[in-house]
Amino acid sequence: MQDQETLERYFSWDPRDNEDFRPMIIGTGSIGGKGRSLLYAARRLWSSGNELLASVRIPPSMFIGTDVFLQVMESIGGQDRVKSLIGDDGTAVEAAFLSTRLPDYVIPPLRDFLSRVEDPVVVRSSSVLEDSIKHSFAGKYRSTFLMNRGSLEERVRRVEEEILRIYARTYFPTAVSYRKKHQLGDDLMGIIVMRMSGRWRGRYYYPTTGGVGYSRNVRRWTTRIRMEDGILRFVFGLGTMSTKRGYARTFSLTNPALRPEGSNPYKIMKHAQEKFQAIDGTTEELVTLDVKTLWRELLRWHPNLGTFAQLYTVDGDTGYFSSVDYSTEIPNAYSKICFTFEDFPKKCRRFFDRMRALLPLLEQSMGVPADIEYAYEPTEDQLELLQSRPLWIGGVAVGSAKIPDLTGRKVILMADRMVTDGVLEDIPYLVYVDYRIYSSDPDFHSVARGIGYINQSMGDQRYVLVAPGRVGSSNPELGVPVQYNELTQCACIVELGIPKSGHMPELSYGTHFFSDLETDNVMYLPVYDGETGNLFDQDWFDSAPFVQGPHMAIRIYRGSFSVYSDGTENRGVVVANRVNPPCED
Template identity: 60%
Template sequence: MIDRGRTTESYFAWNPRDNPLLAPLIVGGGSIGGKGRSLLFALESLRRQGDPLFDEVRLPPALYVGAGAFEDFLSDLPHAESLLREEPEEIERSFLGTPLPPYVTAGLRRFLAGVDEPIVLRSSSLLEDSLQHSFAGKYRSTFLFNAGTLDERLSAAEDEVRRIYARIFFPAATSYRKKHGLGYDAMGLIAMRISGRWRGPFYYPTLGGVGFSRNFRRWTTRIRSEDGVLRLVFGLGTMSTKRGYARTYSLTNPSLRPEGLDPYKVMRHAQERFQVIDSRTRALEIYNIQDVWRDILPYHPCFGTFAQVYHQDCEDGYFSSVDRSFMPGREKKLSFTFDAFPKRHKIFFDRMKLLLKTLEDSMGVPADIEFAYEPCEDRLELLQSRPLWDGDDRQGQGIPEVGERRLLLKASRMVTNGSVEHVPWIVYVDHRVYSVSSDFHAIARAIGEMNETMGESRYILIAPGRVGSSNPELGVPVHYNELTRCCCIVELGIPREGYMPELSYGTHFFSDLEVDNVLYMPVYEGESGDIFNRDFFENSPFEAGPHEAIRLIRGDFSVFMCGFKNKGIVVAEALPDERGRQIPSG
């Protein structure tokens, strides 16, 4: 029996400088920060096991810079004490004009002399990747094409280090620290070769993704929390941390899809856009597989393992394998379904189950990883490892009888424990208006504007598709910092309009929801077990929001969620009449 408390203490006390094989990877004094320490701890934990399954698990070449270098840099920065009062542009200008400590420059030069592939520079502050605060998306990670002479590449890397340092003082980070009472932070960082290889003009790994030793948002009661979950994408794994499409696997039953087995629904949830580094633009680019599949097919002998062609017919459609005669069209399209992947790469799932369990046991808390994988060589690169905040200890109050309340929404999947009662507002984004809008981002900003006027009032946000999506056609592209008064998000699935919520567990957006105890549930109109009371939302009295797509409905609303039953409801305790006076909902 593992003593979780003692194990967790040992994890946070661990120092990579005590390992003679890891110490040479570090320059600068002090801690290398949560992100760097967690990654090296993971490597040591796996090597300690001596299991053959971990022989092909490695880290990309990297340099780790201690937070002492940041402190040395600040001591040379003019007027550092006044930076919090400056605008971000002025802060960055001051940082770019200050030289790095010479030992940091020397370390970067040595690293770049051995790496001529694209690299990423990642923040690794002292407060990042703690048990509760991941700082997901609050600091800066940046890609560099890493071309030119060594001096040119070094100069570009130094500038990016300075920009990462500057983010300590940017509003996104300072407001996050203030909100959570975290105080001062100091910045370590990681310079790392990006996982992948050149395939024609594109650089990318075959597969990338995120993994979790616990699944706190089960889509069926046939799955246990301890089974673990993966989100897998073709190409660079950054797509798996955004609210786009990815293949979601339960590690103990990979055949169970959250969207079910209907071919049309599988196609609707399947990835089509993937991210690469393009040598022609020297930038990160996103391509649709329909447009470039012939260019990359020769580099993937096992392409059919994760890609299929969907054929539309009068029934539900069907899938076939890919061949060179395929021509995308209205009735045929290529999708990354990963349908054959579990059968042909069972070792990948065996390794992931053991890896995540090993990391959870070693840290004493659930584990959260990012990875890249080359299936033909069965080679796994670990890109990030950190504690997964365990929000499953929230005690749900069960699901009460609706009784005199009016049932507005009911969900039957991806539900955790939690409840919030007597919420005075619902903010409803009308899917009919949103779908025909010429400016989705204007609606997102209007939600942020409305949020600012709420004062201390809480609200439930109900919107079509994926809230916070980077692709506005999938859902409202609102930023998390525009939802500070929101206590619950309900995503509406309207299949006939193409709005489909998705289990985006592990994305930056979801990380913030978990930490701040913002409840979430998806509701799919027309599906058994789910309820969307369309009459209420379309016909109740409302106040107009700052955009015609936004309705503010005043009342007395409550949310009850039970992870054990995988059930959640939103009910109206009382509603307003036309004169704004509260009336019973019954």
């Protein structure tokens, strides 16, 4: 999978050697993983000789080297002083960084940049350790937007404060524990200040679409798709929602018509995006908006809204989709408008042509699979590249795992999609969240904290987690809102799709949650109850002896469990080898 010689050339490339990029860089030292990788990708695309790729833009940006971070650290009292301030929430560390200022030589180029960029800006972390194949640090540091309003000096000061807050995040508990867990040592922080992709549409600022893309699709939902075909996951509005475990549209690049959720209109509607994120110019906040209430207003700014959204209408026991325009009427309370992107592949063919060329080129150029973030304006066919980095796809060689003969063994769970190669033998615990109790008890966060408590109590023991819907979702109605740092001992996550309770797994490849799964080699299986090729043995879960967890919805089974998954055949199973009585030691 990796081309070592190409990979070494990629990591040795210095953007200061490029005369176009040199003026964008302030200070010395590294500009960090996000910064260097983005400029490397831009260089490769612009010199490709392919008009589709040469037209890809990066937003106006400036990059700040790690020497600035080191000088700020020294002004506080050095690394030892900063480490002595590390506490439970990082408050003291942040206060220390905010008490100082950036070096004088940083301010004039920052002022010059902001004098030319008056739209909202994003200030992003770009640490040295983020420049690695395996560890993306997704969600571990800080990236945030600023409205970029007021006098020029006020805007400069706000960006300066945000840079100092990002520096402080280097020593926040989340980042420190992540580096400690992976034995990575200390980090150095670079910074990207970037114009936010999008434009003003009335009071709201957002791009039409944003998302993530991968040159390899290692979690295929059908064997009709090849791993090397690549995959996109994107949303209407700011791409922030594409990195969370919410609703987004997923496309295979070689067959955009094949949906992970299938072709049933009801299932498409249940998996479709209904809310999108934008910057509200009135409140100056990031807001989440509902297309079901704003769709007529959106038509003012997106006359082609039907390219992205459709009306789902209930008709007896079935439903169907129709286009959205000014003449649309919503017939009843059970019908609604949602983003299905049904016409997007047909109306935006150049977008897919570009992505089919872009992702393989970046993989070839880096010597390792590619991972990108982007924003896209269909009307102008304008693609902005926001991030590009190596994609870690796990430590098990593709095709190396086969499911053994299971004759005479008790299979309690079976999946037929979105699995990768992997084997786990003799895992001593299985933790199960009963969907019936979870659905009826609104105290969702107590369930999440209960799992965290069990995880902490495990010591060095591993367990399989079986839970309804999307584990780690920020919306508890979609799944248990457990934090990833509450799953450190989890060896495998099984997400149960229970149609009658509304809990359904979703191919969230590309989210911060899945990035952590890949980095830690945590296996994953989605099981769709009642569907062919899937098995959820409810009788076993109800009859096998268990210990009640800290919440009534949580059960703990102790014994021996094995997990086998074959990515080539797209099949995975969980086997109960032995279950101990609760009183057994």
